[in-house]
Amino acid sequence: MKRKDFLYLTGMGISASMLSRMTAMGTPVMPGTRMRDVDVAIKKRMADVALNAARAKGATYTDARLGRYLNQFVVTRDRNIENIVDTESYGMGIRVIANGCWGFAATDKLDNDSIARAAETAVAIAKENSRIQSEPVQLAPQKGYGEVSWKTPIEKNAFEVPMKDKTDLLLSVNDAAFKNGANYVNSVLFFVNEQKYFASTDGSYIDQDIHRVWPIFGVTKVDEKSGKFETRQSLSAPRGMGYEYLIPRDSDKIKSQTTLYRDRYDMHEDAAAAALQAAQKLKAKTVEPGKYDLVLDPSHLWLTIHESVGHPTELDRVLGYEANFAGTSFLTLDKWKTGKFNFGSKNVNIVADKLQPGSLGAVGYDDEGVGTKQWDIIKDGVLVNYQTIRDQAHIIGLKESQGCCYSQSWQDVQFQRMPNISLQPGKTPLSVEQMISKVEKGIYIIGDSSFSIDQQRYNFQFSGQLYYEIKNGKIVGMLNDVAYQANTQEFWNSCAAVCDRSDYRLGGSFFDGKGQPTQSSAVSHGSSTALFKGVNVINTARKI
Amino acid sequence: MAILTEDECKAILKKALSYSKADECEVSINGGNSANIRYARNSVSTSGSLSSSSMAISSAFGKKLGIVTLNEYTDEAIASAVKRSEELAKLAPDNPEYMPFLGPQTYAPAPKTYVPATAAITPAQRTTMVAQSLDVAKQNKLTAAGFLQNSDNFSAMMNSHGLFAYNTSTDINFSITLRTADSQGSGYATKDYNDVAKMDTLAFTKIAAQKATGSGSARAIEPGKYTVILEPAAGIVLLEQLYGSLDARSADEGRSFLSKPGGKTKLGDKLVDERVNIYTDPSNPDLPASTWGGDGQPQEKRTWIEKGVVKNLSYSRYWAQKKGVKPVPGGANIIMEGGTQTLEELIKGTEKGILVTRLWYIRPVDPQTLLFTGLTRDGTFYIENGQIKFPIKNLRFNESPVIMLNNLDALGKTERTVSGESGQSALIPPMRIKEFTFTSLSDAV
Numbered sequence: 001m002k003r004k005d006f007l008y009l010t011g012m013g014i015s016a017s018m019l020s021r022m023t024a025m026g027t028p029v030m031p032g033t034r035m036r037d038v039d040v041a042i043k044k045r046m047a048d049v050a051l052n053a054a055r056a057k058g059a060t061y062t063d064a065r066l067g068r069y070l071n072q073f074v075v076t077r078d079r080n081i082e083n084i085v086d087t088e089s090y091g092m093g094i095r096v097i098a099n100g101c102w103g104f105a106a107t108d109k110l111d112n113d114s115i116a117r118a119a120e121t122a123v124a125i126a127k128e129n130s131r132i133q134s135e136p137v138q139l140a141p142q143k144g145y146g147e148v149s150w151k152t153p154i155e156k157n158a159f160e161v162p163m164k165d166k167t168d169l170l171l172s173v174n175d176a177a178f179k180n181g182a183n184y185v186n187s188v189l190f191f192v193n194e195q196k197y198f199a200s201t202d203g204s205y206i207d208q209d210i211h212r213v214w215p216i217f218g219v220t221k222v223d224e225k226s227g228k229f230e231t232r233q234s235l236s237a238p239r240g241m242g243y244e245y246l247i248p249r250d251s252d253k254i255k256s257q258t259t260l261y262r263d264r265y266d267m268h269e270d271a272a273a274a275a276l277q278a279a280q281k282l283k284a285k286t287v288e289p290g291k292y293d294l295v296l297d298p299s300h301l302w303l304t305i306h307e308s309v310g311h312p313t314e315l316d317r318v319l320g321y322e323a324n325f326a327g328t329s330f331l332t333l334d335k336w337k338t339g340k341f342n343f344g345s346k347n348v349n350i351v352a353d354k355l356q357p358g359s360l361g362a363v364g365y366d367d368e369g370v371g372t373k374q375w376d377i378i379k380d381g382v383l384v385n386y387q388t389i390r391d392q393a394h395i396i397g398l399k400e401s402q403g404c405c406y407s408q409s410w411q412d413v414q415f416q417r418m419p420n421i422s423l424q425p426g427k428t429p430l431s432v433e434q435m436i437s438k439v440e441k442g443i444y445i446i447g448d449s450s451f452s453i454d455q456q457r458y459n460f461q462f463s464g465q466l467y468y469e470i471k472n473g474k475i476v477g478m479l480n481d482v483a484y485q486a487n488t489q490e491f492w493n494s495c496a497a498v499c500d501r502s503d504y505r506l507g508g509s510f511f512d513g514k515g516q517p518t519q520s521s522a523v524s525h526g527s528s529t530a531l532f533k534g535v536n537v538i539n540t541a542r543k544i
Numbered sequence: 545m546a547i548l549t550e551d552e553c554k555a556i557l558k559k560a561l562s563y564s565k566a567d568e569c570e571v572s573i574n575g576g577n578s579a580n581i582r583y584a585r586n587s588v589s590t591s592g593s594l595s596s597s598s599m600a601i602s603s604a605f606g607k608k609l610g611i612v613t614l615n616e617y618t619d620e621a622i623a624s625a626v627k628r629s630e631e632l633a634k635l636a637p638d639n640p641e642y643m644p645f646l647g648p649q650t651y652a653p654a655p656k657t658y659v660p661a662t663a664a665i666t667p668a669q670r671t672t673m674v675a676q677s678l679d680v681a682k683q684n685k686l687t688a689a690g691f692l693q694n695s696d697n698f699s700a701m702m703n704s705h706g707l708f709a710y711n712t713s714t715d716i717n718f719s720i721t722l723r724t725a726d727s728q729g730s731g732y733a734t735k736d737y738n739d740v741a742k743m744d745t746l747a748f749t750k751i752a753a754q755k756a757t758g759s760g761s762a763r764a765i766e767p768g769k770y771t772v773i774l775e776p777a778a779g780i781v782l783l784e785q786l787y788g789s790l791d792a793r794s795a796d797e798g799r800s801f802l803s804k805p806g807g808k809t810k811l812g813d814k815l816v817d818e819r820v821n822i823y824t825d826p827s828n829p830d831l832p833a834s835t836w837g838g839d840g841q842p843q844e845k846r847t848w849i850e851k852g853v854v855k856n857l858s859y860s861r862y863w864a865q866k867k868g869v870k871p872v873p874g875g876a877n878i879i880m881e882g883g884t885q886t887l888e889e890l891i892k893g894t895e896k897g898i899l900v901t902r903l904w905y906i907r908p909v910d911p912q913t914l915l916f917t918g919l920t921r922d923g924t925f926y927i928e929n930g931q932i933k934f935p936i937k938n939l940r941f942n943e944s945p946v947i948m949l950n951n952l953d954a955l956g957k958t959e960r961t962v963s964g965e966s967g968q969s970a971l972i973p974p975m976r977i978k979e980f981t982f983t984s985l986s987d988a989v
Contacts, residue, residue, distance in 0.1 A: 081637050088613065091596070104592035108615050121593050125579075128667040132675050134587035167637060184797060222798035227805035228912065229798055321584040323689035323730075324721040325964075327904075327921075330987070332727075413590045452905040452917045452940070459940055459986035461917050463909060483909060483917070485940065485984045516582055516691040516719075518967075538983060542913045544801060544946045 038068075040197070040207050044147070046115060047199030050094045053116035055201065057123040059096035061139065063200040063368060064119075066092045066110075067410035070193040072159060076170045077186055079178075084163065091410040094119045098126035100136025102391075106411040140393035140401045142370055144203020150364025152211040153357060154242030158191040161243045169246065173271045177219045180275035183229075187217035187271070189246075190238075192510070192522070196367075196410075204369040212360060212522055213245050214238035214510060215267050221278035230281040230480075232274040232465055235299045235447050236265045237507045238522065240360045254503070256432065257468055257475065258446065260299060262505050263358060277466060284480040287467070289539045293442035293496075294484060294532045295435055300464045301423070302507025302525035303448040308488040309343075309350055310421040310525065312457035313377050315388040315396060321416075326514045327455025330488070331383055333396070341383040344492030347530075349424040350378035352387055354403055359524035360508050361420035368414055370403040377421060381493075389416045408519040415515055422506075422526035426498040432529045435497055442470035443482060443537065448507070450483065461485045463540070481541040491532060499528035547576065547663070550710045553700035556599075556617060561704055563626040566603035566633060569704045570645045570840075573599045576697030579667070581674050584689040586681055588674070593667075603629040607642040610635070643861045646840045648706040655832035659739040662714035663696035670694070673718075673745045680749040681722055686756050690720040692745065701840055709836040716743050717962065721922055722756040723989075729762075729935070730989050731755025732902050732922035734777055736962035736969045738832060755901055755923035762935040762989070765926065769979040771897035771953065773890050773927070776961035778900045778920075780878075780970050784963055785906065785916055786945040787822065787878050790848055792857035796867070801914040801946060802854070811854050816949035818852040819883075824875030830960050831971050833876035843876040852949075882958035882973025890956050890976050892930040897976070899925040899932060903941075906965050914944045919986055938989075939982040951978040 043066050050064035068090045075083040091108035092115060103126025107118040166189050174185040192212040199205050215236050222229045235258070239245050248266035253259050258273045259266065296304065311317065312329040320328055335341040354361050354372030365371055368390055376384050390401040407414035436444060447465025454460070467479040486494075508524035548556070553573060560571040575597020582590045600613045603626065610632025614625045674692055681688035693716070700710040719734035731752040737743055774782075795802035795809040802810045825845040826833040835843050839861070847855045856872055864871035891899060901923030909915040920938045927933065956974035963970065 077641075080639055080641055082639065082641070084632075084636060085611070090615070101588060102590055104590065106592065106594045106596070108596045125591055125593060125667055128671050129581060129588040129591050131671055132583070132588050132678055134585070163635065184799065220799050222803075224798055224807050225805060227798065227803055229803070231799075231911075319585065320687060320689060320723070321589055323584060323687070323723060324691055324719055324732075327988070328723075328727075411594050411596060413592050415590060450907050450909045450917065452907045452919070454919045454938060454940075454986040454988035455904055455921055456988035458988050459919065459938075459984060461909075461940060461942075461984075481910070483942075487987070517580065517693065536984075538942070540909050540915060540942065542910065542915055542944060542947065544913045544944055544950075 043197040043207065044199065044205050046092070046110060047197065047205070049112050049115045050092065050119045051199060051201055053119035054094065054096045054123055057120050059098045059123050061097040061201055062094065062119070063198065064092055064094050065196060065198050065367060065407065065410055067194065067196040069409050070159065072191040074166045074170060074189040076174055078184060079171065079174060081167050089409055092118065093407065093410045093413065094122045095413060096122045096126055097137050098123045099130035101126045101130035101133045102137055103129065104413040137391050138394050140390045140398065142202050142390060142401065145206060145369070146203065147205045149207040151209040152240055152362070154211050154244070156243040157211065158213055158243040159193055169267065173217060173267045176268045177271040177275040180272045181221065181279050182219045182275035183222045184220040185217060185271070190214040190216070198365065198367065198369050200369045202369060206365045206369055208364055210363060211242055212238060212240050212510065213243065215246055215265060217267070217271055219271065219274040219278050221275065221282060223282050228282055230278045232278040232281065233447060234274065235260060235270055235465070236267070238360060238510050239358055239506065240362050241358050257444070258466065260297065260505070280478050281480055284478040286541055287479045287482045287537060287539050289537060291534045292537045293439045294535045295439060295442055295444040295470065295529060296532065297446040297529050298505040298527045299447050299507055300445045301527045301530060303451050304462055305421060305423055305525045305527060306523065307451060307453045308457055308460055308491065309378065310418045312488065313386050314416055314418060315386040315392050316416040318386060319392065319395065322514065325516050330456045330458050336383050336386070342381060342493065343378050343383045343489060344381045345495045346381050347426065347495045347498050348378055348381045348492050351422055351424055352377050353420040353422060356420055359420045359506055360522035361524055366403040366405040367407050368405040370401045370405065372403045375402065387416065387419055392416070406521050408521065412517070412519050417514065417521040418512060418523050420524045420526070423498060423530065425501040425504045425528040428500065430497060430499045432499055432503060435499060435529060435531050436470055436475065437473040439470045439531070440472055443479060444468040444470055444475060458487055459485070460488065481539045482537055483540050484535045484537050486535055491535065494533045494535060495530055496533045497531045499530070501528065503528035547696055547698045547712060553698070553710055554702070554708065557700060557702035559619070560599070560601060560622050560626060561702060563623045564603060564704060566605055566630050568604050568645050570602045570701065571599065572699070572701035573597065574697065574699035576695055578693060578695035579670065580691065580693035581670050582691050583674055583678065586678055586688050601625050601629045603633045605633050607638040607640065608633045608636045609639065609642060641862045645703045645705055646707050649836065649840055649842055651709060651835040651842050652827065652844065654711055654835055655827045656829065657711060657713035657738055657832045657834060659714045662694055662716050662738065662740040665694045665740060676746040677720055677749040680746065680753050684753045684757060685725055686722040686753055687725065688720060688722055693717045694740065707840050709840055711834040711836070714738050716740050718743055718745055718748060719964070720749050720752045722752045724756055724760050726760070728989055729756045729760035730922045731759060734962055734964060737960070759923050759935040762937045764937045764985055767939060767982045767984050769981055771894060772977050772980040773894065773897060773899045774975050774977060775887065775901055776959055776972050776974055777964065778903045779975050780961050780963045780972055781903050781906045781965045782916060782945045782948060783880065783972060784878060784966055784968060784970065786914065787848065789914060790857050792859045793863045795857060801912060802857070811857050813854055814852045815854050815946060816849065816852045817952040819952060819955060820849055820852050820949050821881040822849040823847040823879050824877055825879055826876040828877070828879060828971065831877045831879065831969060837873045837876070841871065841873045843873065846872070846875060848875065878970040878972070880958065880972040883955040885954065885956045887956055887974050890954055890974055891927055891932065893954065894927045894930060894976065897927045898936065899927055902964065909942060914946050915942060916944065917942045938986040940984045940986060941981055942983045943981045948977050948980065953978045
């Protein structure tokens with residue numbers, strides 16, 4: 001689902017009300033019924049229609065993705081359930097190679113004739129476009145897996161939880177915020193189920209059932225007298241889990257300036273704290289610009305990792321395939337080839353991963369039928385690898401794809417998308433308290449907010465939800481109007497310490513945007529709290 | 545799917561309504577075809593074609609609403625979906641903010657949003673348009689990455705109170721980035737039209753080529769406040785943030801840059817320079833838009849900012865009822881009046897300044913002041929004594945469109961552009977702005 005569709009469907013974007021063209025884009029749906037279970041033998045027959053039709057027209061490779069994509073939102077505004085929305089989308093995307101060139105076509109009509117026609121259209125497009133192709137597609141070899149399946153290991157399917165449980169939860173969450181002084185509260189439960197069947201002429205028939213959850217809220221506190229307002233967003237993470245993520249567990253709570261959460265989330269507790277903190281933000285001291293040591297919580301750091309490590313290590317960006325939109329990368333092949341490129345300090349070890357349980361990137365197979373895995377990206381501060389897919393793997397000398405191919409739906413073509421990219425915890429025991437105790441002049445940042453980075457991923461600016469001033473090893477109060485700006489390589493070289501595994505948590509997003517037409521992908525980023533020395537902080541307060 | 549005619553839409557929507565037993569029922573259908581070519585490294589990368597449609601059925605009992613969509617249109621499938629939406633409506637909690645569906649509406653005649661020639665584009669025609677663009681890249685020893693997409697669409701809605709609306713549209717969108725062989729220069733151009741006849745991929749690629757070859761060996765300048773000329777493709781990404789935030793409810797609730805101390809709002813106040821006039825007009829021939837919106841309200845010409853004063857804010861039907869005013873739907877398009885100067889004349893009249901081709905990665909920093917951050921990209925040049933002197937390295941800005949439009953220095957001629965961030969088209973002029981705030985340098989090319 002695209003981010004702007006989500007904003008529209010949930011009413012979470014203020015600007016949505018002004019962009020009436022968006023009304024034709026989303027279709028608020030509420031089937032309330034489980035998808036019609038289609039027998040895997042029928043799916044195989046449908047996919048074979050596509051494979052055979054494309055082959056008959058001269059395709060040398062074909063894959064077919066038959067998908068049913070379900071989303072459910074429960075949306076509140078203050079004390080009302082504003083929307084209950086189910087979206088359901090069903091169809092088939094067919095990708096072929098003909099005359100050495102890619103072609104793609106998709107159809108929501110799934111009778112044999114329509115499938116065959118879509119396959120033929122894909123071949124016709126490939127042949128037409130081969131006129132303007134400079135060299136033929138080269139696919140990394142991939143063995144066929146035969147008939148296999150994979151399912152997100154969930155404890156409680158969110159789509160099977162009664163609607164009343166969900167509406168009751170959100171209304172009580174909002175009530176908790178109001179009881180603690182909030183003026184306005186928006187909250188959303190967002191559930192995703194991708195049921196997708198992949199078949200290719202390599203001999204794979206892969207059936208997957210993928211689940212994700214994301215509870216979010218925003219609390220606003222208004223000071224009518226001064227005309228000022230502040231917000232505090234939830235500190236939850238989107239997860240590759242079932243409804244169990246929403247059932248609080250004390251062993252998953254970390255007590256800090258506010259409670260932080262590992263693998264279970266307490267939405268009530270967080271909303272109550274958010275209301276109090278939004279009021280505190282109204283009275284917080286405005287930051288003095290300058291250099292600070294930053295102590296970054298995983299609820300914040302995930303986004304910095306995503307933008308400054310995840311994107312520049314995407315091989316398609318490095319090669320120029322995204323030059324027109326998402327951009328290229330400063331991590332060019334010559335830097336990687338030296339085997340010595342100093343991306344960060346020795347404390348920086350970053351792993352790419354498509355296996356981690358509970359993460360958004362975890363699947364059994366990617367969207368071009370490649371089994372998933374884990375590999376190093378940054379090792380002891382040095383750039384050692386990228387992320388790639390079948391038609392680019394040979395460029396960095398790989399004999400097989402790394403399994404990073406994804407499409408947001410049956411109707412979009414699959415391409416390279418980021419796996420989970422995570423900072424590994426420090427190997428020596430180190431708590432957040434111990435880390436803060438060594439900071440003379442610093443800011444402890446919790447939660448993500450504003451984020452922006454250039455098209456080659458050098459220069460970035462980030463903000464957070466909560467800022468605490470550190471003086472001589474102690475937190476002395478709250479700050480406001482904070483944003484930090486840095487150069488990626490300098491920033492990661494300033495990483496002085498990473499807390500140990502006991503502090504490790506996942507953050508992430510459903511809405512990593514890339515490609516033309518733009519597609520969204522869901523991805524997690526793990527880390528423990530980390531310390532960065534001497535980062536430039538600006539004051540963002542202005543007058544209008 | 546094929547584009548359904550008005551009569552075909554009426555027939556299928558009437559059929560859906562005939563199954564309804566709810567207090568009120570509204571049905572909409574939309575669909576169409578789209579196809580694209582994406583290219584990079586001077587070669588085609590991915591491309592595709594898609595036909596799809598969707599019907600949404602909304603059934604209400606009192607203040608309870610249930611909505612179902614489907615993309616199968618047999619009698620049985622539609623009847624079953626209507627029934628399901630009614631079951632869901634009975635399960636849903638009352639929404640005190642629920643508004644009944646509208647009665648019959650009168651819409652202005654549809655402007656020319658649909659151009660048959662755009663709908664008739666063939667794969668060979670698309671490939672030829674891209675081939676022209678690739679030729680420019682190769683002739684200039686540049687590396688091209690681009691995207692060309694065309695679509696034709698229909699949408700219709702009908703409800704149990706007698707409302708019916710129908711529209712068709714076409715679109716063609718093109719963007720191109722050219723980079724020099726040493727990766728030290730980059731240039732960009734983008735355009736979006738309803739009519740393929742206006743889409744000259746050759747001419748637009750030449751503009752990008754000129755910027756790419758002229759932007760190598762960029763010099764660093766100190767971040768700070770500078771006079772800038774924002775080309776329309778750069779200006780729109782900030783203007784649309786202002787336009788998209790002209791919402792009455794958030795202003796009334798005290799959580800908008802339009803809120804004032806004591807619970808008042810800036811509706812009726814002078815917000816920006818008096819030369820700023822921003823309005824919506826679906827009948828504008830250069831930016832035609834549907835004369836009805838998603839909830840069936842008519843879309844009409846409406847002024848948002850006149851001589852710098854906030855004249856209208858959008859009111860949802862619920863908020864309008866609560867406040868005792870007429871509902872104001874969000875605008876169908878964005879039009880900002882310009883002046884008479886060409887871009888070249890604006891440059892000529894600039895003593896010292898920066899020409900900005902494109903702004904990128906725009907994100908909100910502070911909603912209180914509508915502060916945004918982002919960076920320049922793909923063609924940033926220093927102007928001195930009315931001439932482009934040299935390319936400069938890219939810069940990060942932190943600026944509010946409100947502050948920007950208060951620092952307006954000059955406006956050029958209005959032209960159609962498209963936002964690289966939202967994909968929305970608009971008619972806006974190039975703008976010369978004083979004291980635009982850059983906060984750091986970027987090494988990105």
